[in-house]
Amino acid sequence: MTRSSRNAWRRAVAVVAVAAGIGVGIGPLGATAEAGTASAKGAARPVVTRAALDPALVKGRGADLGFVEQEAENAVTDGEVIGPDRTAYTLPAEASGRRAVTLRPGQYVEFTLPSAANAITVRYSIPDAPGGGGITAPLDVTVDGRARRTMTLTSQYAWLYNQYPFSNDPQAGLLHDDWWITECGCVPNATTPAPAISKPFRPNHFYDEQRLLLGRTYKAGDRVRLTVPTRAGAVPTTVDLLDSQLVAPPRVSLLAANVLAFGADPTGRRDSAGALDKAIAFARRAHLKVYVPPGTYQVNRHIIVDDVTIEGAGSWYTVFKGKEVALDSPAPDNSVHTGVGFYGKDASAGGSRDVHLSGFAIEGDVRERIDTDQVNGVGGAMSDSTIDGLYIHHTKVGLWFDGPMSNLRITNNVITDQIADGLNFHTGVTDSVVRNNLVRNSGDDGLAMWSERTGNARNTFDRNTVQTPVLANGIAIYGGTDNTVSGNLIADPVREGSALQVGSRFGAEPFTGHLWITGNTTVRAGTYELNWNIGLGAIWFYALERNIDADIRVTGDHFLDSTYNAIMLVADWPVKDTYSIRNVHFKDIRVDGTGTSVVSARVAGSATFENVDARNVGAVGVNNCGSFNFPATGSEFSLTDLGGNDGGGTTGPWLGAWQLPNTITCDDRPPVVAPPGPAPW
Structure with missing residues (x-):
């Protein structure tokens, strides 16, 4: 979302990391290194991934745009592998797969091409200028030790600080000193003495990407080396990934203006x-x-x-x-x-x-x-x-549409490094399709349907890939009628959001008719919400302004390596006895790894579960707090077992008869047990 109506929700978020000066300017190198830097390490043979996963795990899901993804941490390097770390405000947290490689002058990372290519895209981060505004720095590119080219990287479109809607100034004071600040546990303008807030405050949005045509076609097995030179202007450079592809020759159209x-x-x-x-x-x-x-x-x-x-x-x-x-x-x-x-x-x-x-x-x-x-790519x-x-690169929102309007087809696009959303259907968009697009490094929701004032209806988000939304959700549906979210791949949301959100908020019209959430895969999803001091689910249902009671069916989805819980249903505390979430149905679901639970219920209402299989569950399968009134009759949230709900974790079956229909099993903040990485089912 990109309107000031979100201000009330933008308060404190995770406090981590802090920006220490690196070379020129500001830039945290991030978390732990997995190996030293004395000798080259990594795989000489290419390791191809999709959203840092084995492609077999996401076959048929997400976008196919003709490029091949390779993560820097899997390549040959004499640099420093940083991560894994999912803590907001760190370089690893904003990296694909939560790991990357930091190169200092003289160091390199080398990728072996898995197929013929004549073009590459490099996702990277370099430090900010000391006073903000960004710098430029060189990165040398060679193929098999020859044909050196120099990319001029920039941080002029990265590095935001402070509270929403953020600042480019690393030394700026609080933008809203009347907001709750987690770091001090206080409202600064109501606190005597006023707290000292470390600067830069909440650095984020570290990464950018750049494309390069190589000038000729190289074959599979050729080696693309990225080296930070030792000459003037070079700075420590973090490389996240390289996409390579074979770009077709330019199209020519003669019968045209x-x-x-x-x-x-x-x-x-x-x-x-x-x-x-x-x-x-x-x-x-x-x-x-x-x-x-x-x-x-x-x-x-x-x-x-x-x-x-x-x-x-x-x-x-x-x-x-x-x-x-x-x-x-x-x-x-x-x-x-x-x-x-x-x-x-x-x-x-x-x-x-x-x-x-x-x-x-x-x-x-x-x-x-x-x-x-209105500084969007398309609007x-x-x-x-x-x-x-x-x-579409370096605009505010890639594509933002204000209806009423209908029958729009958005296909095969790449939308990266936005300050706000990747795409937003805002008010009255109907009978439209968003299919086979990549959204990476959005500054807010990757893909959104926001039914403010007028409902969106009969739209479909299908077979898209959303990676590393820095703020908010991968795909968010705020109200609307008969919409579908299907076959998408959503990875690595960073803070204040989930891979998938169904939200009654931001003045949205109610959910009516049905909402189908079908055949999607999420990975490393669910962030920490410090206002509530809890972890969010990979899919998050949120009743803030209305009941959510349309026919919602979550079918065939895979929730992989969820940071906290896979499924979360919640109402905000002030309205917990006013709004509920009902008529949600989960069927044919796979949950492979949760830090805490399969289901976390913090709301009144109900849901059904059928053929929901789970493994590597960190805590009790169902964390049922209901509306936190704890009546003797049980939780205000009821679960219905329709059969076939198998598997679990350290505490036994994730959905046991003793939990049904509404046993209170409330552990408000269960400890997190990091699961093993996803594997074939």
């Missing part, structure tokens, strides 16, 4: 927004599509699209890149900046229709979170439209 004919500048020296407007107007009159050849096109404002097809040569070749521009006065929507983005007309003006965007990259310039700003309202094959 070519933007070059209208004055667009592919070198990026001149602003091309006006030329794009002219090409779009001509294409609409001539019933042609707009073609954008390879190049980098400077665009510093929204391009308004309606009844038009805009096709690039491919997201590796056609790039729209712009600066964030301060407005002389706030816009009617309260934006104080504008920037590069493709926007449908506002829904109040009828919205846009028949818009088709494909084959290009959007490179934004958003470095701070201002919730009123507005678009019905009967498609968005396919885009790469």
Whole structure:
């Protein structure tokens, strides 16, 4: 979510780590090292993963976008392997798989290509500048010891600090000294003497990524080495992963309105927004599509699209890149900046229709979170439209839609390094599909349906991969009717959220009809919520503003290596006797590893369980606190056993007859027992 209505919920979060100076500027190296740095270590043969898992464990789930993922900790390196650690505000916690490799000048990490490739993406972190704002640093790339290229890494779009909505200044004081602060256990402006808060306060959002075309195709077995040089400007660099792929040649479209004919500048020296407007107007009159050849096109404002097809040569070749521009006065929507983005007309003006965007990259310039700003990669309202094959980087939200609107298809896109959400269906989006997209390093929910004021209905999030959302959830559904979340892979949420959340909050309309959550896999999910001082579930049902009582079916999902519990149902304390969660049905579920329980119930209501198999459960299978009134009749939350609920952990079967229907088994904060890693079932 990206609106100021979230402020009341953004209070204290985990206190860990702290930013010590490393080389130039600020940057915690993170947690424990698994091995020394004296000699190279790791696997010479390529270890291919998906969300740092064996691909066999997630077959058929998540996005397939033609690249191969390799984790740095599995490669050959003479650097320092950091992690594993899931503690917020540390470099390992924000890394894929919760581990990475830190290289100091002169050190390297080397990946063996598992298949032919001509392009790589490097996910990395380098320190901030001492006063904030980021630095740049070199990283050398060689293949088989030859063809050296230098990437110029940046931390200008990373490193946020402080309380929501965050600061770029590592020395800033508290943004809200009237909020509860976990670190001091106090409300600072009500405390005498005022507490000393360490600075930088709550550093986060450490990582960025950069893409590189290698100039030729290399074969399987060739070795890509990333080296931090010893020359000027080099700094300690943490490498998380490398994606490699074979990118197709640029697409050429001859029967189209070519933007070059209208004055667009592919070198990026001149602003091309006006030329794009002219090409779009001509294409609409001539019933042609707009073609954008390879190049980098400077665009510093929204391009308004309606009844038009805009096709690039491919997201590796056609790039729209712009600066964030301060407005002389706030816009009617309260934006104080504008920037590069493709926007449908506002829904109040009828919205846009028949818009088709494909084959290009959007490179934004958003470095701070201002919730009123419309500085998203794609926005507005678009019905009967498609968005396919885009790469969206460094915008506020990758794609944000304000309905009413319908029949939008969003497919095969990569959305990374956002300040806020990856994608949000906000108000009145219906009959639309988000399929086969990667969202990585979002600053808020990876994918969200937020039914504020007007409900979202009959939408589907299918076969997407969401990795390392720094704040909030991987996939969040806030109200709505007859929506589906299916076949997704969600990994490594960092703080204040879960892999999957079903929430009655943020002014959302009620859940009605049904909600299907089917065939998804979560891994290393569930974060620590210090306001409540408890761990969240990999899937989290939250009744804050209404009852949740639609027909909700969680079927065929796999919850792997959950940090705390796999399934959590909760109401906030002030409304615990007002709202309930009912009519939730779990069937054909696998739970492989929990730090605490399979089910944690902290609300009134009920749920059914059928063929829920569990193993490596850290604590009692069911932690049933109900509404914390502890009546003699048992918990206010009831569990119904429909059969086939097998397995468990150290305390025996996870769902025993003695727990049914509503035995109080409340351990408010059970100790965490880290499970073994996921394995074939």
